[in-house]
Amino acid sequence: MRAHKKATPFLLGCLALLASVLVGILYGSVQLGGSSAAVGKALLDALPLLSFESGLSDSERNILLNVRLPRVVLGCLVGAALAMSGATYQGVFRNPLADPYLLGVASGAGLGATIALVFSLPFTWGPLRPVAFAAFLGALGAVALVSVLGRSRNGDAARLLLAGIAIVAFLTAIQTYVLHRNRESIAQVFGWILGGLTTSGWSEVLFLAPYVLVCGVVLLAHGRHLDVFSVGEQEASSLGLHPVNVRWLLIITATLLTASAVAVSGLISFVGIIIPHAMRLLFGASYRKILPLSVLYGAAFLVFADIGSRTISGSQLPISVITASIGAPFFAAVLFRRAI
Amino acid sequence: MSSNVRHFAAENISVAYRGRKVVDNISFSVKAGEWLAIVGPNGAGKSTLLKAASGLLSHDGQFLWNNKPVAHAPAQRAKQIAYLPQRLTLPQAMNVYDYVLLGRTAHISWLGRESKADKQLAAEMLALVDASAFEHRYVTELSGGELQRVALARALCQQSKVLLLDEPASALDIGQQSEILQLLHRLQKEQNLAVVTVLHDLTHAGRYCDNIVLMKQGRSFACGHPEDLLQEEILRTVYGTLVRVLHDEEHGTIVLSG
Amino acid sequence: MLNSSKKPRPKKLLAAVVAIFALLASACSSAASEAETTSADESATSTDVSGTDLPTDAERIISLDPSTTEILFALGAGDKVIAADGFSNYPAEAPADEGLSAFNTDVEKVLSLEPDLVLTGFAEESLVGALETNKISYNVQTTPSSMEEVYAYVADLGVITGQVDEAAALNKDLRDAVAEAKTQVEAGDAVGTKVYYEVAAGDNAGYYVGHDGTFSGDLLTLVGLENIASADAMDEGNLLNPEIILTSDPALILVNAPAEDTTKVAEISERDAWGEVAAVKNKNIVAIDEDTSSRYGPRLVEFIESVTEAAVAVSVAS
Numbered sequence: 001m002r003a004h005k006k007a008t009p010f011l012l013g014c015l016a017l018l019a020s021v022l023v024g025i026l027y028g029s030v031q032l033g034g035s036s037a038a039v040g041k042a043l044l045d046a047l048p049l050l051s052f053e054s055g056l057s058d059s060e061r062n063i064l065l066n067v068r069l070p071r072v073v074l075g076c077l078v079g080a081a082l083a084m085s086g087a088t089y090q091g092v093f094r095n096p097l098a099d100p101y102l103l104g105v106a107s108g109a110g111l112g113a114t115i116a117l118v119f120s121l122p123f124t125w126g127p128l129r130p131v132a133f134a135a136f137l138g139a140l141g142a143v144a145l146v147s148v149l150g151r152s153r154n155g156d157a158a159r160l161l162l163a164g165i166a167i168v169a170f171l172t173a174i175q176t177y178v179l180h181r182n183r184e185s186i187a188q189v190f191g192w193i194l195g196g197l198t199t200s201g202w203s204e205v206l207f208l209a210p211y212v213l214v215c216g217v218v219l220l221a222h223g224r225h226l227d228v229f230s231v232g233e234q235e236a237s238s239l240g241l242h243p244v245n246v247r248w249l250l251i252i253t254a255t256l257l258t259a260s261a262v263a264v265s266g267l268i269s270f271v272g273i274i275i276p277h278a279m280r281l282l283f284g285a286s287y288r289k290i291l292p293l294s295v296l297y298g299a300a301f302l303v304f305a306d307i308g309s310r311t312i313s314g315s316q317l318p319i320s321v322i323t324a325s326i327g328a329p330f331f332a333a334v335l336f337r338r339a340i
Numbered sequence: 341m342s343s344n345v346r347h348f349a350a351e352n353i354s355v356a357y358r359g360r361k362v363v364d365n366i367s368f369s370v371k372a373g374e375w376l377a378i379v380g381p382n383g384a385g386k387s388t389l390l391k392a393a394s395g396l397l398s399h400d401g402q403f404l405w406n407n408k409p410v411a412h413a414p415a416q417r418a419k420q421i422a423y424l425p426q427r428l429t430l431p432q433a434m435n436v437y438d439y440v441l442l443g444r445t446a447h448i449s450w451l452g453r454e455s456k457a458d459k460q461l462a463a464e465m466l467a468l469v470d471a472s473a474f475e476h477r478y479v480t481e482l483s484g485g486e487l488q489r490v491a492l493a494r495a496l497c498q499q500s501k502v503l504l505l506d507e508p509a510s511a512l513d514i515g516q517q518s519e520i521l522q523l524l525h526r527l528q529k530e531q532n533l534a535v536v537t538v539l540h541d542l543t544h545a546g547r548y549c550d551n552i553v554l555m556k557q558g559r560s561f562a563c564g565h566p567e568d569l570l571q572e573e574i575l576r577t578v579y580g581t582l583v584r585v586l587h588d589e590e591h592g593t594i595v596l597s598g
Numbered sequence: 599m600l601n602s603s604k605k606p607r608p609k610k611l612l613a614a615v616v617a618i619f620a621l622l623a624s625a626c627s628s629a630a631s632e633a634e635t636t637s638a639d640e641s642a643t644s645t646d647v648s649g650t651d652l653p654t655d656a657e658r659i660i661s662l663d664p665s666t667t668e669i670l671f672a673l674g675a676g677d678k679v680i681a682a683d684g685f686s687n688y689p690a691e692a693p694a695d696e697g698l699s700a701f702n703t704d705v706e707k708v709l710s711l712e713p714d715l716v717l718t719g720f721a722e723e724s725l726v727g728a729l730e731t732n733k734i735s736y737n738v739q740t741t742p743s744s745m746e747e748v749y750a751y752v753a754d755l756g757v758i759t760g761q762v763d764e765a766a767a768l769n770k771d772l773r774d775a776v777a778e779a780k781t782q783v784e785a786g787d788a789v790g791t792k793v794y795y796e797v798a799a800g801d802n803a804g805y806y807v808g809h810d811g812t813f814s815g816d817l818l819t820l821v822g823l824e825n826i827a828s829a830d831a832m833d834e835g836n837l838l839n840p841e842i843i844l845t846s847d848p849a850l851i852l853v854n855a856p857a858e859d860t861t862k863v864a865e866i867s868e869r870d871a872w873g874e875v876a877a878v879k880n881k882n883i884v885a886i887d888e889d890t891s892s893r894y895g896p897r898l899v900e901f902i903e904s905v906t907e908a909a910v911a912v913s914v915a916s
Contacts, residue, residue: 029697030710059712067706067728129723181834188720191701198705200727221451227438228445232429238394239498240418240446285433316702 013296020303024072076299081261083298085254086272091226099272100258104142107171112138127203139259194318195266204264215257226287270327352401364558377545380555394423418446422495437475443497465493485516546593656715662700663719668895675759779821786910794848804837854888
């Protein structure tokens, strides 16, 4: 009976993810093949060994398999990455508001993207286009800077957050300066900052998938360590955990994961905070549950948010408008609960 | 200091904060099955000494278990020494059973998980401190006495032979105080533990402990058996105030201020 | 839309930052040049479009730029425009109801329309990537900085749509309008009238203006007026310092505004310290329909006419 109770949140999460993926594939800004059934057939037809007559034109099949499908898959990957990283940061810093954006991932990526957009940098890297590439480098550079500045001999985590605040302010100032000098780029930079899952095919997915796979496995394997962290670094140390080693491993992994997600999707806000908190409130505080559940529900949430962003208004609404308009009230509710 | 009985020893321990010596050349030794109290006025360096012994502070001198230096790596050290700070950091929404299970951390491999034996041990330790009844409650919902018992169970789960406790009874009412100290006394005898506690209450120290280290301004002012140490003139010198020491046949040494 | 042209780059102060990126990325830059040449090249301006491999027989064009839409329709190629962005409100038959935009483009919708050519004013990465992946031609036209660039772009669109003669005719109309305006300015004794052309009020630091490095500012010079704003006078943020405006003492102020909107004229005449400017003293502040002035297309003729009319009126009044 106990096992049954434990499995329920996972089962629900799988169902939510499945539903989001189905809806995301079946409905888009154009109706493919005249019916959802045709879309389903075309999808099965694309699988090896299966053959179905879907009635979709070549162009429609191309849109389904090379625009819509990668977009849904990218939504899953980005959602899972942001939610897992957020949960990890909250565990490592024992701070409910922590996420990788605090250590400069967002501002570093923002500065990188701004510079690439303003100066039309031509550099690409593998499947990464210039803006994504610059954002990736910017995010990693910022966190590296924060880590160097925030080092402390006794491994005090608060120092790192303070260094993060300083670097974020500094990078934001540079970004504002660059934008001030190049106002004609403001619309483009703003568009990037708002984030979105616009894909140009499978290249973004191919870039992100290895990071999500490797970093995801590392983070999921450390749920028990994050639970030990919940008694504070000193007690964790006297219980036998090497707090500094574990902390750095997890911070680096979560940062790399977020940076790779941000590079292809822009700064999608709030997913890293609301999903882990929702898991905590609904299913308990153990990171051994929160991490895997964040993968499922984070992926489902972002795919649903993306469906909203492309169907709610005539043109595409920035996805952060959706995530933040759900995230902010949720957050307020959590704070209200805490207050009483 | 060597003996055939296993023992935990501190040799010439010094701890400095920014050049100021907070603990200055302290040595002591506790045999397995014995209880040592560290007493002294506030600011004497008692908690600092205990933290150094638990590996949380860098220090000069060394701690020995069975004449061998205590391990440096947290995982090895946690199997030799269990430590409970004066104020525990309580995790949100974690139940008592899972909290006690954290004591097994050092015994689980990096990517492993708790074995059946680990879980059974946690249940046994909960029973030992008489906390099985509330194993599903959150640790944040416990009374001071319950929490201290649960924390003790967590420390016992480490299966170390040395137990370091920083003021285990200070936040409790007098009923809970004697309850926890009697429990500790019983466990220490049953499990043959070397126990070192910082204690505030000299009466408690005299009643439960085999030996006392009396600290003042980082130094060891005196050490020895309670009946030798708890003398009015010694305490007056250390605490700088008038003290009355009474001897009661039933309750042992009673120390009163003023 | 602003008529501001891009400033020369890179800025000295940021050269170091850029250099770091350049250094980090140099190992991978060879892949970049490869990607850039697969289709129309962003850095190639309109003067060079016919030199690339854009089709000359495009039948299904998507225009994500309102000026381009206007030109295509003026060339008689409107029937080839299968969709236009939401800002393409002229001519009325422009198919702007698909909810497309050059920013955050709905790639799925663009592909579903099966275009063979996409014309846009902004190179959004996901759109450009999808077009390259699907081997669909595209061109990115940034705002022209002179009338010569406008003529060249019109001619290029003529080549692309196979409407070469119509393009030549449109360019002739534009050139004729400029020549006619020049004659009128001369006849009205308005040559050399000092003009300040405000595109948008900035913040306290200055104003967005039609300086002589923009196609609309260029037009002022071409018809014989004196544009008080030169591209060199613009600050790093592409704003004109108000002190320059006040010391130049323009006789005519033109201001971009939505059609029928007079609030901007009133706002300028009430500005502190502007009361002594000749144009303000003599109430020579004229609102320009921003749709005709901000789009480099056939309706520039209307812009030219309203500018000329305003300039001659100043001369007559004095």
